[in-house]
Amino acid sequence: MLDRKTVKDLNVQGKKVLVRCDFNVPMDKEGNITDDRRIRGAIPTITYLLENQASVILMSHLGRPKGEANPKYSLAPIANKISELLSKEVKFSNDPHVVGDVTKNLSAELKPGEVMLLQNVRYRREEEKNDEEFSKELASLGDVFVNDAFGTSHRAHSSTAGISSFLPSAMGFLIEKELEFMGNALESPERPFVAILGGAKVSDKIGVIENLLDKVNTLLIGGGMAYTFLKAQGHDIGKSLLEADKMELALRLLKKAEEKGVKLLLPVDSIVAKEFSPDSEYKAVENHEMPEDWLGVDIGPRTVGIYCKEIKNAKTIVWNGPMGVFEMEAFAVGTKEIAKALSLCEGITIVGGGDSAAAVEQLGYAEKIRHISTGGGASLEFLEGKILPGIDVLDRK
Helix, strand or coil: CCCECEHHHCCCCCCEEEEECCCCCCECCCCCECCCHHHHHHHHHHHHHHHCCCEEEEECCCCCCCCCCCHHHCCHHHHHHHHHHHCCCEEECCCCCCCCHHHHHHHHHCCCCCEEECCCHHHCCCHHHCCHHHHHHHHCCCCEEEECCHHHCCCCCCCCCHHHHCCCEEECHHHHHHHHHHHHHHHCCCCCEEEEECCCCCCCCHHHHHHHCCCCCEEEECCCCHHHHHHHCCCCCCCCCCCHHHHHHHHHHHHHHHHHCCEEECCCEEEEECCCCCCCCEEEEEHHHCCCCCEEEEECHHHHHHHHHHHHHCCEEEEECCCCCCCCHHHCHHHHHHHHHHHHCCCEEEECCCHHHHHHHHCCCHHHCCEECCCHHHHHHHHCCCCCHHHHCCCEC
16 A cells, blocks of 8 residues: 555645544543544644645544534534644634535635644534545545545545545555554564454454464464453363354464464463452462453463563564553553563564553553554554555555
């Protein structure tokens, strides 16, 4: 996908440039943005366009307004945040129809070097259906389309994919960076190449594991998904998370790893809790000591040591998914230790979006990670080797 045009391949001077960003950021009840990483990620592309005398029209979704104008999902706070980051006014089109008269008038008057932001594209039911008419309406506002929303590029929607049928198109700097880091890691990694996968379910990561077994030297598995593998190997797992229908698959993946010469490591010990509660009684146990009415909630201290040693020697690392029930303080130790080990690793470190990115950010290690992906679902599908429609449709160089 690196053969697609980038924003630098376009002549944007004096043009109206529609930029699809991913401003789907968390907010508190008062409407304050609690994590602005995705907004900051879009600033380099916006700044480049402004410096090259383009008029910039930004668009994004926020939450799930279900095709209706809902003030709860308004992009007004986003406009204020972008204004603050750019030190420049961002004209906000508070248009419930997204591309109604308010928007058309604002965009018609927009001058080179000015920025406006459309209202939430998901106020329109047609957006998620990739409706051609809505794509045309959006395209009518500008001369050129730039997709810089990596986090939604795995969705074929009107504002991510459909619009590119009607305008010259290219990727922004954020998507370019995502593809460069993750693409290089998958295609020509410096070795040893270590992947760390966590999260609750094996079923969410089957495609990723399959694809990575063809590429990595070592695969470290943690989180709830590890217990399906352990149970398949004959271990007692108590009340730990289990996908019984995936046990055969787990054995097949272990066999495939062996055939490919990939070191696939599973936890040798766990932190187990009496109940699924932040103040539950808990203790560390070896795999063969699992109490029958307790459940695994984190990787154990011996596993942490083994995994950290693999991380220390790696030249390329990709991490996606927490090692335990990260949202409960007592069971976040494994995830924290993995994040710390990554921050100390001298190789190329890449953290897929979602919980792993949040962990790295919360723990203050973000500056020491080479690349933190802005897209959870999109980075997972990229690691699976899937085509991302929002990038696939862009013009080739």
